[in-house]
Amino acid sequence: MAISAACASSEDQAAPAPEPPTSTVLDADAPDASAPVSDGDVPDTSLPRCSASGWCVTPFPDEDLDFRDIWPFEDRAFAIAESRTQGVKVLEWQKSTDAWQYIDDASQNVVGVETFAGRIYAPNEDEVYFTVSPSFVYRGKRPNASESAWSWTRHVLPDNVLGHLPPDDHGRPYYVTTGMTQVTLGVWGVGVDDVYAYYSNAIFRRDPLHGTWSSVYLANDAEPNEHIFFTAAAGAGPDDIWFSGARDRSRYACPLLVRKTADAWIRVADGIVTDSCGVRAGTVRIGEGFAGWLTELQAISPTEYIGLQDAMNPWNLDHVSLMKVRVEDGGYSVDHSAVPIKNASSIAPQVASSVWRVNGDTWFTSLGLVLRGTEDGAFAVSTISRDGAPVGAPLHRIRGTSNQNLWAIGARYAYHKTTP
Numbered sequence: 001m002a003i004s005a006a007c008a009s010s011e012d013q014a015a016p017a018p019e020p021p022t023s024t025v026l027d028a029d030a031p032d033a034s035a036p037v038s039d040g041d042v043p044d045t046s047l048p049r050c051s052a053s054g055w056c057v058t059p060f061p062d063e064d065l066d067f068r069d070i071w072p073f074e075d076r077a078f079a080i081a082e083s084r085t086q087g088v089k090v091l092e093w094q095k096s097t098d099a100w101q102y103i104d105d106a107s108q109n110v111v112g113v114e115t116f117a118g119r120i121y122a123p124n125e126d127e128v129y130f131t132v133s134p135s136f137v138y139r140g141k142r143p144n145a146s147e148s149a150w151s152w153t154r155h156v157l158p159d160n161v162l163g164h165l166p167p168d169d170h171g172r173p174y175y176v177t178t179g180m181t182q183v184t185l186g187v188w189g190v191g192v193d194d195v196y197a198y199y200s201n202a203i204f205r206r207d208p209l210h211g212t213w214s215s216v217y218l219a220n221d222a223e224p225n226e227h228i229f230f231t232a233a234a235g236a237g238p239d240d241i242w243f244s245g246a247r248d249r250s251r252y253a254c255p256l257l258v259r260k261t262a263d264a265w266i267r268v269a270d271g272i273v274t275d276s277c278g279v280r281a282g283t284v285r286i287g288e289g290f291a292g293w294l295t296e297l298q299a300i301s302p303t304e305y306i307g308l309q310d311a312m313n314p315w316n317l318d319h320v321s322l323m324k325v326r327v328e329d330g331g332y333s334v335d336h337s338a339v340p341i342k343n344a345s346s347i348a349p350q351v352a353s354s355v356w357r358v359n360g361d362t363w364f365t366s367l368g369l370v371l372r373g374t375e376d377g378a379f380a381v382s383t384i385s386r387d388g389a390p391v392g393a394p395l396h397r398i399r400g401t402s403n404q405n406l407w408a409i410g411a412r413y414a415y416h417k418t419t420p
Contacts, residue, residue, distance in 0.1 A: 047386040054419035055370065055384045055408065058093060060100035062086055067409035068117040068183075069397050073125055074405060076145070078103075079414065080120040080130050088117045088132050090140070093414070100414065103140065103150050108132045116172055119186035121195070129187045129195060133171055135159065137187055137197045137204075137213065155213050157185075157199040160220070161227065170200035173229060176251055177292040177310050177317050178351045184245070188233035196241065198230035203243060203258075217243075217258065217265050225249055226273060228256065231295050235260075236302040242268075244307050246293035249273040255286035255294035255309050257325065268325070268332055269294075275314065284332050286323055287311055294323065296355050303327040306362070308355050309336065320352045322362065322373075340379055344368030344390040353396050353410075359403045365395035370408050370415075384408065384415055 050056040065081040075095040082088055087109030091100040108130075109115055118131025128140040128150075135157040140150045159170055171185035189195035195206040196216075203217040219228040226249045235241035239262035247254045247270060254271025269286045272278035277291035286294060292310030299305055309323045321336040341350045343366040352364045352371075362373040363382075368391040370382040385391050393411040400406030406417040 049386070051383050051386050051415075053370075053382045053384070054417045055382070055415040056417070057386075058098060058100060058414045058416050060091065060414060061102060062089075063412060065089065065091075066411040067396065067414050069120045069130075070399055070407050070409050070414075071120050071122040071128075072400055072405060072407055073122070074401060076125055077407060078120055078122045078128050079409060080117045080132075082115075082117050088115050090120070090128065090130055090138075093416075103128075103148075104138075105150070105152050107152065107154070108136065108138060116183070118171065118183055119188070121187045121189050123189055123192045123195070127192060129189070129197075131171075131185045131187050131197060131199075133185065135171055135185060135199050139206075139211075153211070157197060157202070157204055157213065158215070159200060160202045160215070160218055161200060161222075173227070173248070175248075175293060177253065177312055178349050180349070180351070182229070182231060182293065182295065184229040184231055186231075186233065188235075190235055190238045190241065194238040194241075196233060198233060198243060201228040201230065203230065217260070219245075219256070219258070222247065223249075223273075229293075230256075230258075231293060232297040232307070234297040234299045234305060236299045240302065242297060242299070242305055244294040244297040247271060247273055248293070251315075252290070252312075253277070253292050254280075255291055255323075257286065257294060257307075269334070284325075284334055286325075286334055287321065287336065290314060290318070292317070296352075298355065298357060300357055306355060306357060308339075308352050310351065311336075311338075317349050317351060320350070320364075322355065337377075339364060339371070339373070341366050341369070341371065344392055353394065354398050356398045356400065356406075358400055358406070361403060363398045363406070363408075365398045365408055365410070367394045368392055370395065370398065382417075384413075 067081045070079040077093045079091045090104035092103045093100045116133045120130040122128045125145050138154045140152045142150045172181045175182040185199050187197045193208045197204045201219045204213045205216045222228045230243050230245040232244045241260045243258045245256040254277040257269035259266045270280040270283040276289045290312035296308040307323045309321045311318045311321050320339045324335040326333045354365045356363045360375050364371040372382045373379045395410035398408045408415040
């Protein structure tokens, strides 16, 4: 379904920078989303800088930063974080200094209380997009990497399901299966000319000539007691972009997968939500029986994608599955394999927060955990601990350009791995 109405005629200049908020920024993926990160999780500077597996801490401006998403290059990286004292912040890391610095203008914090970070995307080293509550998408530009001055514009993405749930739930709804909130406000792209944002049940595309954002796909076939959310995007090129998500009915849900080709939008995977997830005509089913959300997505090749799918028992999370979907002649095939997540907590759900495949290895993050899977199906902990003690901080994202340039980020930590 294509919707051609433009959302605005031009991008807005970012508002003047406000004073940093004094209220607590919510911890979006913690079991208690209103609880700030414990001061006990502050990195100990007396420890060695790197773990035995080669995960090294990197310095950043404020110790309470909770890194939420990252976009790496070989010699620099961009990240978005939340802070109890500074609000939502955008940072750049440079190899030459091996440190993070702020690059935003603080205008994203003008909404104040309960501001949360979305996702970040950088088509090159001088252009950055990020999303932030309630439904802003920002674009930053600088003349070149040697210049420190960034200029920022922003746009508000419209809510297409007004009256269905409180509007502030649509970018970060509560996900019953894990007992956490899930960000459904993101941005992703292929180069500078094909940049997409998603918010709740809608997908938007930026016009590279005019800087406007238009709705290009709307999943508006939810039942009155359902909501459709998009959670991630990936693609092999401008004419082959995929979006993952869920058809959610509070306690129960079905994974969702939508594909954009050169001339059509295709609902690849969907389901009929009852107690379990039933087959929906014309789509494949991801998961068996009680299925949860499809929360992560990555293109492995032009014909293969992986993602994280939460498999449920009738009442709770049963296990995390690595989903693989392949494009085949005349259709699609889907495989699943359980991921043995056992994080650092005995009470938090054993859920994976992200997945990334590179150089034949598949990496996962969870609470205080990095797990490495190999091509032969084996799994092993890649320790981030620098003294042998458990790390009690949630990790939200793992991403890199190779096994020698890999990042694992989360609450008070931005680990960088440069060894195999």
